[in-house]
Amino acid sequence: MSSEEVEAAIRALPDKSCALDPLPTTQLKAVANVVVPFLAELFNRSLLNGSVPDVLKEAYITPRLKKSDLDPSDISYCQISNLPVMSKLLERIVAKMLLNHLDRSQLLPRLQSAYRSKRSTETALVKVLSDILLAIDSGDLAALVLSDLSAAFDTVDHAVLLRRLETFGIRGTIHWFESYLIGRQQHIRTPSTFSPPTVIECGVPQGSVLGLILFLLYVAAVQLLIEDCGLHLHHFADDTQKYGFCSPTPSSCTKLQSRISECIDVASSWMRSHWLNTAKMGII
Numbered sequence: 001m002s003s004e005e006v007e008a009a010i011r012a013l014p015d016k017s018c019a020l021d022p023l024p025t026t027q028l029k030a031v032a033n034v035v036v037p038f039l040a041e042l043f044n045r046s047l048l049n050g051s052v053p054d055v056l057k058e059a060y061i062t063p064r065l066k067k068s069d070l071d072p073s074d075i076s077y078c079q080i081s082n083l084p085v086m087s088k089l090l091e092r093i094v095a096k097m098l099l100n101h102l103d104r105s106q107l108l109p110r111l112q113s114a115y116r117s118k119r120s121t122e123t124a125l126v127k128v129l130s131d132i133l134l135a136i137d138s139g140d141l142a143a144l145v146l147s148d149l150s151a152a153f154d155t156v157d158h159a160v161l162l163r164r165l166e167t168f169g170i171r172g173t174i175h176w177f178e179s180y181l182i183g184r185q186q187h188i189r190t191p192s193t194f195s196p197p198t199v200i201e202c203g204v205p206q207g208s209v210l211g212l213i214l215f216l217l218y219v220a221a222v223q224l225l226i227e228d229c230g231l232h233l234h235h236f237a238d239d240t241q242k243y244g245f246c247s248p249t250p251s252s253c254t255k256l257q258s259r260i261s262e263c264i265d266v267a268s269s270w271m272r273s274h275w276l277n278t279a280k281m282g283i284i
Contacts, residue, residue, distance in 0.1 A: 001047075001093050006040045007032055009092050013085065019060055019189070020084045028085060043090050050175030056087040057180070058197070059205055060189040079154065081186060081205035091209040098170070098213060107168050109220045114237040116216075124236045128243065131232060135245040141253065143260055144243040144284040147267070152238035153215055154203040155275045158182060161204075161218050168217055180210065202275070212237075218274070225270055229263035240267070 010032045017024045028035070046052055059081035083091075099116075102108045108116070113124040132142045158181045165177055184205065185197040204211030204218075215238075222240065226233040231244045242263055246252035 001040060001043055001097075003036050003040045005093060005096075006043065006089075007036045009089055009096075010036070010039075012092070013089065016085075018082045018084050020058060020082075021086075025085050039086075039089070043093065046090065047094075047173065047176055050173065050179060052090075052176065052179045054183065054185075056084060056090060057184040059083050059184070059186045059207075060194065061186050062189050079206055081207040082189075083205065083208055088209055094176075095210045095213055098210070101170075102168065105169060109216065109223050109235065111223060111233055112216055112220070112235040114212075114216075114235075121236065124234055124241075128234050128241050132243065139248070140245040141248050141256075142243060142245050143256055144241060145260060145264065146284070147240045147242070147264075149238040149271070149276050152219075152276055153206050153211065156203050156215060156218050157275050158202060160274060161214060164217055164220075165214075177214075181214075219276070222267055222270060225266050226263055229266060230259050231263050242267070 010029060013025050013029070015025050015029075061079050061081055064078050064080070099108075111127075113119040113121070128144075132144065135142050158178075161181065162174060162178055166174060170177065181204070184200040186200060186205075187197055188195040204214050206212075216235075219235070219238075223233060223235070226240075226242055231242050233243070234241045242260070244256050244259060246256040
């Protein structure tokens with residue numbers, strides 16, 4: 001990476017800081033022209049040597065309820081990793097390179113929204129709703145299955161993920177990604193105290209830039225399984241919408257019901273074999 005790329009990445013950082021940062025992000029931007037050559041050298045050596053410094057693999061987690069009206073004694077907490085700004089800076093540059101490679105080779109899942117440019121909640125809703133309304137307008141019936149994964153980001157198997165990355169043409173830098181994933185540590189932080197560090201043996205960090213892209217590649221195979229069952233689909237992060245259409249006759253409805261049941265069984269089996277558990281499922 002060039003010094004110009006590093007400086008552009010620094011300028012694009014949000015003005016947020018982590019307790020692990022030696023100085024606020026605003027001050028880093030103020031001295032960017034001085035530190036850029038050193039950071040570019042550090043990051044390039046990290047990529048060439050296939051090694052991520054341990055200090056960039058440490059995170060704080062501040063437990064927050066997913067919704068304000070949930071019972072605090074429940075386990076419904078978001079585990080968002082607060083990472084050092086240098087870690088996020090390196091991840092932003094690597095993520096840009098990775099996405100450029102995947103875009104050029106047309107390897108990104110077509111029907112996956114979230115964590116990608118121009119693939120938001122809105123585009124996911126418009127796609128699924130449009131398909132269903134067009135089918136209903138033509139006189140067909142529609143069935144929609146909504147599934148949600150439990151702790152999806154926290155249970156990603158590192159060995160499986162690294163093998164998946166190689167299928168996406170990531171071979172020369174695979175040791176860098178292995179170093180990025182293995183040996184990460186986190187502390188649970190509250191306003192009054194924090195826990196000793198714990199080594200993370202699986203999962204990708206929520207709140208990171210690169211981890212979310214890696215998760216998309218980890219679950220990309222599910223798209224092919226659902227399409228093989230003759231259904232349509234759309235992913236949004238760890239949520240999956242599976243849907244199909246049929247004419248309003250008893251035999252057609254029975255066939256669609258059979259395809260949906262088969263698809264649920266196949267997808268659930270794949271999820272379990274890859275340490276991903278389906279927490280909730282609804283059928284409409």
